[in-house]
Amino acid sequence: MQNSGRQSRRITAAQVAEAAGVSRSAVSRAFTAGAYLDRAKREKILKVAQELGYRPNALAAGLQAAGRSDLVAIVTGDLVNHYDAEILARLVQSLRGLGKWPVVLGGHEDLREEDVLGVLGYPLDALVLRGGSVAESVALHCAKLNIPMILSGRVMSAPGVDCVCCDNARGAAMAVRALVARGRRKLGYLGGVPHLSSDQDRRTGFETALAEEGLSPAVLAHADYSFEGGYAAARDLLAGGAEIDGLFCANDAMALGVMAAARQEGGLSIPEDLSIIGFDDISMAAWPGFDLTTVRNDMDETVSQILRLLSARLEAPGKDNEVAWIEPELILRGTH
Amino acid sequence: MQNSGRQSRRITAAQVAEAAGVSRSAVSRAFTAGAYLDRAKREKILKVAQELGYRPNALAAGLQAAGRSDLVAIVTGDLVNHYDAEILARLVQSLRGLGKWPVVLGGHEDLREEDVLGVLGYPLDALVLRGGSVAESVALHCAKLNIPMILSGRVMSAPGVDCVCCDNARGAAMAVRALVARGRRKLGYLGGVPHLSSDQDRRTGFETALAEEGLSPAVLAHADYSFEGGYAAARDLLAGGAEIDGLFCANDAMALGVMAAARQEGGLSIPEDLSIIGFDDISMAAWPGFDLTTVRNDMDETVSQILRLLSARLEAPGKDNEVAWIEPELILRGTH
DNA sequence: TTGTATGCGTTATCAC
């Protein structure tokens, strides 16, 4: 009764070695690219391993050398926001291209900081944080554990922390100028969660650009970045008799909600009665029926910068921290 | 020069032990719930650990006992499909509730089977597969490696493989009956990827229910589950002069695309000129402006069944495999 | 209650 534990264990290199009549080291070498090993011997080992269903245990392998567990944690924003969902998909895909395995956290409203700290139990190659949802203490822990951190959509200045961020103020200014160029003068801003720096920057950009045009905001409101939130905010605005002819929304989902409310609750035509510009350029913005004018917060560029910063950091862990700015671009469609 | 490697290592239990003047085992016990350890001693250790930024290495811990690495891989469908994005968010959240860490794969069109096999290098507690994207060979490997597998949206009969699946045929029949009850007689089916069993089942359900009503399909078409695909398919149908007064779509995204095309390209009113029913009930279906009648493929129920099966399998690895059927529900809105 | 000693499965180092 050699191998009859009731809960059968995973096949190990030792078992493969025995079955193939070689040493354990040979088995290890067979799975290591560029290791000295007789060609025929390697092939035999690989064949036996295949039959037994052997696969080197990544946990044990990751224990060997520090700094290459190949695990990267991603803290994503709420996935009902299409922007975050699309970013996550791209991130997961390109991380695989680097040979990394993404451990995903978040994706819903209530992310517990405890979970973020918990995943640091793994010797992560890096931690990628989307949006502004997590506190300073996490950054502190990362620093102590020597885990590189990459922020997206938020800027923070700390050693070992790299950031990718859209120039939010500039994007907001582009939207304002486009609205003014259309003859709009009574402009409103519909922001998202006010304590996030991205929202603050978009709002500041909006107000500054407006001031440069000699105008002041007709309305400053905020919702929760969702379609439903945008819808409700617009309905309230309309019911309150707000006089606006143009609205800049802090993201596309809210802009779509505003459009629906303006049309259905207010009986307004867009853009004739009300111009609307969103932010992000999620794929839905281009759908016929929406055709939303928006400020593109380039997802491909964002993800590729995240990966560039990640690679650079892994190559030179002690390098200076860096901020990669994403240039916004105004996408002209039919709602402004 | 005791501690001056250029690439500073992670703090270990040994270092904490030395700093706190205790044994390594004591440190280990301090982090193990319910281990014998003097109260004051534990607190001191925890304090020192906190200061040093120590955290037990999950890799080393996972190596201890087989079968509880706390890692669960999720192979998700394309995240531009909102259904998959919403399922993933719920899955990630509830997996955390079980103390598991989700390693996420897929999320985009081209999932390489190599990646799925690769993640099996980790001694996963389980592998959760969404949709029908992955081949038999994966199931085989899982079996050999003794990794429990949970399929969602697809059924497969194999030891150690549990499934959660919507009763697709029944859902399709509900849609057909609702359309017929509205007086529709010339019904079409817009399917998704034809080789997926979910699509086949919905199509079969459609045809069978139609036959029971004494009718036969006016149109059988298919697209790629996307809004754009639905839009293009509808445009082609209209251009080809297809005579239909009702269309059942295999998912909501395509149904929304069809609606946009019918209105904009065909100048049709919905549901006056054309009734449309979707499948899934993604959050967007309820948006004003869409108000899509659809067959709910309950996400909360799906995720909770996945978790139930997962827990049961971990408790009793050798138990019989099981299929949990999700009952579809017709959500009556304004498009049928 | 505590410390010592052993094993988890792998890779890397070292003589052969």
Add this chain to the structure above:
DNA sequence: GTGATAACGCATACAA
């Protein structure tokens, strides 16, 4: 080329 052997960092059975 190849096979022993020492880490890697932790949990735990065992002895005290």
